[in-house]
Amino acid sequence: MRSLRFTATILAAAMLATTMLAGMALASAQFKQSAKVVLTAKKEGASTGFNANLKSSDPGAPLEKPKGLKTLTITFPAKTSFNFKTKALALCKANDTEMVATGGSACPAKSKLGSGSATANGAPALPKIEENVTAYAASGQIVLLLAPKVLGAGTVIVLHGKISGNKMTTEVPPLKVGGLTIVITGLQLKVKAVGSGKTTWAKAGRCVSKKFTVKSDFLYETGEKLTISSSSGCSK
Numbered sequence: 690m691r692s693l694r695f696t697a698t699i700l701a702a703a704m705l706a707t708t709m710l711a712g713m714a715l716a717s718a719q720f721k722q723s724a725k726v727v728l729t730a731k732k733e734g735a736s737t738g739f740n741a742n743l744k745s746s747d748p749g750a751p752l753e754k755p756k757g758l759k760t761l762t763i764t765f766p767a768k769t770s771f772n773f774k775t776k777a778l779a780l781c782k783a784n785d786t787e788m789v790a791t792g793g794s795a796c797p798a799k800s801k802l803g804s805g806s807a808t809a810n811g812a813p814a815l816p817k818i819e820e821n822v823t824a825y826a827a828s829g830q831i832v833l834l835l836a837p838k839v840l841g842a843g844t845v846i847v848l849h850g851k852i853s854g855n856k857m858t859t860e861v862p863p864l865k866v867g868g869l870t871i872v873i874t875g876l877q878l879k880v881k882a883v884g885s886g887k888t889t890w891a892k893a894g895r896c897v898s899k900k901f902t903v904k905s906d907f908l909y910e911t912g913e914k915l916t917i918s919s920s921s922g923c924s925k
């Protein structure tokens with residue numbers, strides 16, 4: 690009897706482990722992450738926006754689903770500054786629920802900072818999800834609204850890029866719909882420069898060796914970390 694109970698316990702534990710693994714994005718040696726984040730300004734101290742292009746893939750992982758991103762921290766050049774109190778901007782005060790329900794129309798038009806697109810892996814049901822991305826200015830942060838390009842093919846997601854000094858930190862919560870794990874695999878975003886002189890929203894920081902350098906730090910759900918640097922030409 691004891692042997693049967695022991696065997697049943699082992700089988701239950703194995704089934705639980707299998708279920709947990711099925712819901713996780715397991716990385717393989719083929720995992721790849723690319724990141725290019727550059728300022729639009731060409732001169733130190735000028736009004737600037739930024740362009741971001743992030744992609745991840747893993748052909749060797751189950752369902753080709755790469756490991757999920759937990760936190761992305763983007764460090765702009767030293768002395769880069771953001772002024773969310775500028776009169777050149779209006780701030781979006783809508784909460785996440787309101788943004789999702791209205792497709793972003795709850796935010797003032799003057800709070801829109803940029804737009805782009807995103808892709809996600811929701812395999813096996815939705816191996817490739819394509820979404821539109823809109824960026825809004827809120828209090829001390831950039832809010833990203835991701836909405837499926839095809840109605841019903843994915844879910845609406847709100848991400849918060851909180852800015853402190855010259856850093857923007859975005860937490861990516863676990864994304865699940867009906868038990869289906871969704872991993873964001875790509876983000877292309879163009880954020881415009883807003884204002885000039887005293888009304889400048891974002892001011893480009895230091896140009897070192899004729900380059901603006903931006904660092905992207907990735908923290909994955911697995912606990913692994915990765916840093917990728919990007920650069921663009923500039924002058925003082």
